[in-house]
Amino acid sequence: MMSPFRFVPLVAVAVLLAAPARAQAPTVEQVLKASLDQSLAAFNTGDFEGYLHDFAPQLDYNGLRVDRARLVDINKELRDSFKNLSMKYERIRVNTISPDEAAATTVTEFSGSTTNYDNSGLAATYRETGQVTALYKRAGERWTTGLLDVAWNDSYIDIGQNFGAIGFSTLPTLGGTKQPYRFRLFVGEDERPGFGVAYAYTTAPLKNVIEKAGAEEVFKQLQFKPVPTEGVEAEFHGPDTPGTYAHVLVINKYWKAGNNESIVGQKIYTRLMRVE
Numbered sequence: 001m002m003s004p005f006r007f008v009p010l011v012a013v014a015v016l017l018a019a020p021a022r023a024q025a026p027t028v029e030q031v032l033k034a035s036l037d038q039s040l041a042a043f044n045t046g047d048f049e050g051y052l053h054d055f056a057p058q059l060d061y062n063g064l065r066v067d068r069a070r071l072v073d074i075n076k077e078l079r080d081s082f083k084n085l086s087m088k089y090e091r092i093r094v095n096t097i098s099p100d101e102a103a104a105t106t107v108t109e110f111s112g113s114t115t116n117y118d119n120s121g122l123a124a125t126y127r128e129t130g131q132v133t134a135l136y137k138r139a140g141e142r143w144t145t146g147l148l149d150v151a152w153n154d155s156y157i158d159i160g161q162n163f164g165a166i167g168f169s170t171l172p173t174l175g176g177t178k179q180p181y182r183f184r185l186f187v188g189e190d191e192r193p194g195f196g197v198a199y200a201y202t203t204a205p206l207k208n209v210i211e212k213a214g215a216e217e218v219f220k221q222l223q224f225k226p227v228p229t230e231g232v233e234a235e236f237h238g239p240d241t242p243g244t245y246a247h248v249l250v251i252n253k254y255w256k257a258g259n260n261e262s263i264v265g266q267k268i269y270t271r272l273m274r275v276e
Contacts, residue, residue: 028102029094032136035143036092036104043087048075054136056146062244062274064207074210082112082126090129100138104145107131122160122264129154130272150244153272161253161265163197164188171247172238174274179238186231187251195264198224199232199251203273206244222250238275247271 026034035054042050048071055068079085091107110128117124130153134145152173165188172181187197200222208214239245253265 028096028099031143032094032102032104033092036089036106040087040089043075046079046085048072048079051075054144056144058146060147061210062148062150062206062272064210064244066210070210073212077212078110078112078126081118081124082114084114085110085112085126087111102136102143103133104136105131105133117159120159124157124159127156150272153270155268155270157266157268159266159268160263163251163253163265163267164190166251166267168249168269171249171271172273173271174276175238177238177240177242177275179275180235181238183234183236184231185227185233185249185251187227189229190253194255194257195253196256197227197251197253199227199249200224201236201247201249203236203239203245203247205239206246206272209246209248209270218248219250222248224250224252227251238273242275245273245275247273 039051039053042048042053052068052071055071057068059066059068059071075085087108087110089106089108091105093105095103095105097103108130110126112126113124115123131151132153133149133151135147135149136143136145165186167186169182169184171183172179175181183201185199190197202218202222204214204218208218247270249267249269251267251269252263254261254263
């Protein structure tokens with residue numbers, strides 16, 4: 001940015017010409033924000049290695065050891081489903097701890113849509129928001145992070161026919177082991193013959209959700225129950241051991257005729273929960 005015009009006395013001109021002012025080095029905040037902007041641009045072009053350019057090969061992700069390569073694969077899989085996948089920053093905050101250490105907190109939104117979700121013939125939309133704090137350290141001129149703290153993260157995928165009206169109580173993002181919490185769910189009634197709604201809910205360790213085989217197993221083990229007209233009201237308890245878990249809620253709208261049943265609409269919702 002150009003400096004605003006200012007008067008320079010003629011007696012100082014010779015000195016200024018002989019010893020021009022040294023350019024000021026960028027601050028830690030400027031360096032990290034530039035790095036985050038680079039990540040944003042890479043993500044929106046589908047370059048997920050570039051998106052995670054400042055991540056270490058292995059990271060501490062809420063206490064879980066995760067390979068950077070797996071995070072790259074997760075984003076590639078997501079873009080395979082949503083070709084127009086994009087992200088934006090809602091907020092960025094950088095706190096400088098020392099000249100060689102800083103924390104960057106971002107609130108980020110991801111979104112995408114498709115007319116044919118995973119070859120199902122159904123249209124779908126995707127939206128995810130979350131807050132992540134990354135601890136960065138400098139080695140020479142390079143800043144990298146190997147420690148991520150995710151305070152909250154919500155992911156929605158809506159597939160096929162919408163439900164008209166749907167709502168559920170906010171699921172906790174932080175709790176104690178075995179701590180009870182209430183869950184409420186309601187879905188608007190579809191009066192067309194043969195249509196109904198079922199839901200399945202569970203909590204799963206974050207490790208299982210991140211690993212591809214583990215995530216598939218979580219969904220296979222979901223047990224669906226019909227949603228009554230008055231809705232669902234239940235009490236659950238947090239997991240027995242500390243760690244990071246994911247709430248997984250799946251709601252299906254189905255059409256049934258005789259022995260034939262097909263899903264015509266689906267909502268998949270996940271939310272991270274830390275258990276201490």
